[in-house]
Amino acid sequence: MTSFLRISLEKIRRMTFWTIVFWIIMALGLTATAIRFTQGLGAATHLSDKFPWGLWIGFDVLCGVGLAAGGFVVAATVYIFNLDYYKPILRPAVLTAFLGYLLVMIALFFDLGRPWQFWHPMIMWNPHSVMFEVFWCVIFYTTVLALEFSPLVFERFKLEKPQKALHAIIVPLVILGVILSSLHQSSLGSLYLIVPEKVYPLWYSANLPYLFFLTAIAVGPAMVTIESFLSSRAFKREIELPILAKLGKVTAVALSVYLVLKIEDVVNDHLWPYVFTFNLEGILYWAEILLGVIVPIILLTYKKTNRSAQGLFYSALFVVLGFILNRMNLSITSIEHYAGVNYFPSWMEISITLMIVAAGFAGFRMAVKYLPVFPEKKETEKPLNKPFDVVEFIGDKHEHATVLN
């Protein structure tokens, strides 16, 4: 009895702890928001003429969009490659992507100096601008994600007609989504093609768009893994281990190709002296390559670690942290070096970023609570990797229309 009491007390304490943290973040974030929009970016951030892009572009946008890449990777796997096996993780992946893109847009509203004119690229075109292309892709892709996400809402409210209509167009929609994603994921890298003399040589490459795309492919499944792991704990669900193990292989392959391209850059652009100069940039570069690329490739191919939930979780964590480090190195470390300034985000930049991330967590929780994000218990109990599983699933027409969208 006492132990039971202690456990539940502990539970309450932990819950209130996180609730308190959440509301502190919200309070700080809202204060910072008020300052940002009344006194301008200078009052709220540590940005300057020498350092015009900071945490909000480097983390909220460059990392945010990349971390949401699981949506298009899994959607392509399920719909275009017709691998029904991955269906149980489709909805959480699409949900994460949808929330991620909404959050990126919110972050952009903070970062844009004149956010009330954010819609201008719709009518004032400059097709030479990478930013213009990213704008259009993000707008379109968020729409696509909203549609890919909508079956959950239709299902929840038992709206059969829109559900059927959406089912009819889902494949072209996913194809469009994959094209838009691959375009803007790579274009975030292309943003920096135009400043060859500003980016530190270790991070500049004519291959930047391809490097960004590959890392997005690698980090998308990693995020799905982390999310599955955490939500299986939080919501007491079974974890989709065999699926996550296969996703881990996707990550390992993407990272391996990425590593080859990075080595190619070193050889072709004669970067050896930079690689072996252990200044701040050199150390961060090694940290990124070793911890974010080589360690996860080993963990994900080594049998012991690629078959356990813990092993997969930690490999994914390495991938995600390495990814974030890479984006921050390109957008912050290397520009700091060029501009000769030290940039560290202000408490307001940090708290607004935290507020946006916290809103993402809250949104995910709400969606899981009120919408059929995770498959019904009955399905997870089925062995996932038997060949007849697929047939049985598809065989039932009614189930096909309502559950699988």
Add this chain to the structure above:
Amino acid sequence: MQHYGILIDTTLCIGCYACEDACAEHWGFPKTDVHELSATKNTTVLTEGDTYVPRMCMHCAVPTCASVCPVGALKKTDDGPVTYDVSKCIGCRYCMQACPFDVPKYQWNSANPKVSKCDMCRDRIAAGKKPACVEACPADARVFGTLDELKKIAESRFAQNPGNYYPQIYGIKEAGGTSVLYLSSKPFVELGLKGNLPDHPLPSLTWAVMSKIPNYVFWGGTLLGGIYWITNRRKEVREFEAKLEQMEHNNPSRRIPNHEQEN
């Protein structure tokens, strides 16, 4: 259309800052003793060793800022100046990040901020006058004219005083050429002017990728559609075979001939 520019002769600049004051007056900015470009200073005179180096927007022939601006708020005009239109600007600051000369500056402490940069006094040019900074210069260190005229003036200065000059004009080829040209007595990097810019316009680096997008959309769409068609067909066949097997299992008497089953 005449293509105007400004020739800056650093060997003649005496550091009187008359140009800065004239510029401030033209824009309605306060006159200050802080000598660096800012949201309230569109031209300045830097001191590099024993040389005064006037700085301002270079008015590139193919401007990076105009290329990166998602809404076309920055434009290269036919007569030379690169202009900025705040009514279009969304405040993304990509122009500041991208400009190879770090020229555009920002009103950081405004809730309704603008980008600030020199526009070569376009309104004065239209009225037949010289830019304010050129008119104010008492030392002939800033000369206004068409690019052809400016190049001729530069050549004649080289010819008259060969010992005085480093025999090159900065801005002829840098980043594809600029409308503001520099003369100097020493290598330009010693004046703080970048020596590592390519001879081609920087926007070509981006355009090499951007121009492939329509093709990518077309071929990517076709490829993905094709993959879907193949995988879907396989799935249908698989389902059909499974159904056959099931029927067979249920009715062993109505056995399907072997050769059909193999399909």
